[in-house]
Amino acid sequence: MSTPVTLESIRTAPKVLLHDHLDGGLRPQTVIDLARESGYDALPTHDAEELGVWFRDAADSGSLERYLETFAHTVGVMQTREALVRVAAEAVEDLAADGVVYAEVRYAPELFTEGGLTLDQIVQAVEEGYRLGERRCAEAGRKIRIGTLLCAMRQNARSLEIAELTVRYRDAGVVGFDIAGPEAGFPPTRNLDAFEYLRQQNAHFTIHAGEAFGLPSIWEAIQHCGAERLGHGVRIMDDIKVDEDGTVHLGRLAGYVRDRRIPLEMCPSSNVQTGAATSIAEHPIGLLAKLRFRVTVNTDNRLMSNCTVSGEFAALHEAFGYDWADMQWFTVNAMKSSFLGFDERLALINDVIKPGYAELIG
Template sequence: MPDNPPLTLENIREVPKVLLHDHLDGGLRPDTVVELADAIGYRNLPTTDVPELSRWFREAADSGSLESYLETFAHTCGVMQTEEALVRVAAECAEDLAADGVVYAEVRYAPELFVERGLTLDAVVEAVQAGFDEGTRRVAERGRNIRIGTLLCAMRQHARATEIADVAVRYRDAGVAGFDIAGPEAGFPPTRNLDAFEYLRTNNAHFTIHAGEAFGLPSIWEAIQHCGAERLGHGVSIVDDIKSDADGTVHLGRLAAYVRDRRIPLEMCPSSNVQTGAVRSIAEHPIGLLARLRFRVTVNTDNRLMSGCTVSSEFAALAREFGYGWDDVRWFTLNAMKSAFLDFDRRLDLINNVIKPGYAHLTN
């Protein structure tokens, strides 16, 4: 691109970006869903017309409720029950992210959701990793490079967190970057899984926790102070601990100040947060205030299929609403790379040799 190009969606796609919060089963291509359903005999899709199915996922997710939003995953998980399907979905995920300019991604999934047809947890992890290996190979053949680590999720409404944490530790030298808990927050606080988090800490393993999306400050406090979360998935409710005076003076509560002072990363997903009712609109998303106050904010997709988004489109939407420029996109990207569950040397290599050069002619 020339120097000082406009911050358009097309131009944003061309700069290096980092993605920390993206669900594998929330990012399938609609045509892949239809083809996999036909291959395994899955008959529950609302439609097999690809454009209509794409529209259905988006509209079904626009419910304003996290619980209703999560119901759309019955169909994506339903067609991901074989090794072949998992390999294909992961390979296509790598291709799609690279095409959007993502140079490093942590893609998460819950192995326990893909064992309905007899796969073991280990077989699920190995199939997904094989898919990412294949996808990164295809990407390299086209002259792009992407590095992908996976996060293994345990569903917080189930009782398999310690089992999944053990799998994450066993496969951490084979592509697994860390652990997470996902699913409905209300009624399933992070502390229900304390044994898993203690096991991870004693094994020097990384983990993030979905918190502050649908339940508020208590879930953030528990995730950090009881469970020891390194990052917060979403974390939008932290804004409830920030007060503003009529003259614009901002006061941080004890928890908000702790999160900012400790540089605890917030994995924010603007479009998804609107869909689940965590915020009313992109314009009202707390990312604007939190970025201005210099919290460690990162920009993510959550579920690309359900939200009809990419990292680039999320940046474009934020730029429209908050007037962000290239300096801001670079800042968010560096925040994400600094917060990745990747060893320091490789983080530094990507920052100095990929990300900073990619923005050198765009920022002041």
């Protein structure tokens, strides 16, 4: 007999997360503790519950630019080795507690140099935190694996430097590269030298595209830069027409994305906050999943969106009626699309994900 789909039961299902920002997932109390330790004095409140609400409300503006401003506080308290280790370890524990078995967590090393840390020291500290978190989870009976994505901020000029850092640490936990930050005015092709270098090095990369900017950003990310995945990609809907009778017409780019099985790292709650979607019920994920695009479900920023992967699935269940088979499909999509090696992906799908959903499906 199938297990009823509730938030609590969804938490027990094995889940895979491809789009989660380290500096967007801190615990409010940790932000307060680290601010006190570092002398950071710009927090709007030192009450953990109030601070959590402030982050969510500030991010609920409908503007990507305003949404990004909330990161001044989290980045501001993550400027020491000890802070990075703590934040990384807690992120692993929080994800494991939500039933995540594999996650690719991303961050931009260039944002954490204000305290004098080098890029290498930053990567080493975060990896130490991830391994610490994995060990703590294993000891508690929750097995989870974390892969790191290093981001370059698209408005800066350090993409090649971060790409080289990605390759330097790809045998130490770093599985890929990304560009993040404001899309408008900063197209993916500004970073072509980084993407050409990564391809030459047989390295993996995803690109934030099609969130705050439309089809040209997606087209450049795929056709000029060679993106393996699209961060968000929600604006691919601009190339899909639905007639009044429900007939769907895919444009050339949308058809290419679907035919090539290019993964879409979709983040429903975040997209509503930044204005990329009007509501969960009207989020393009509903049509894109029905059309069998390679859709995955993600959190983006757990603190700012006050969300978890389980919460996202619960919201999608309520909006679209998704059942365990649908959730398994999203999860297998994500695992297939991860930057782990093929054998490791297959093992997690066959040994962890499918057996976990089989128990729930009954």
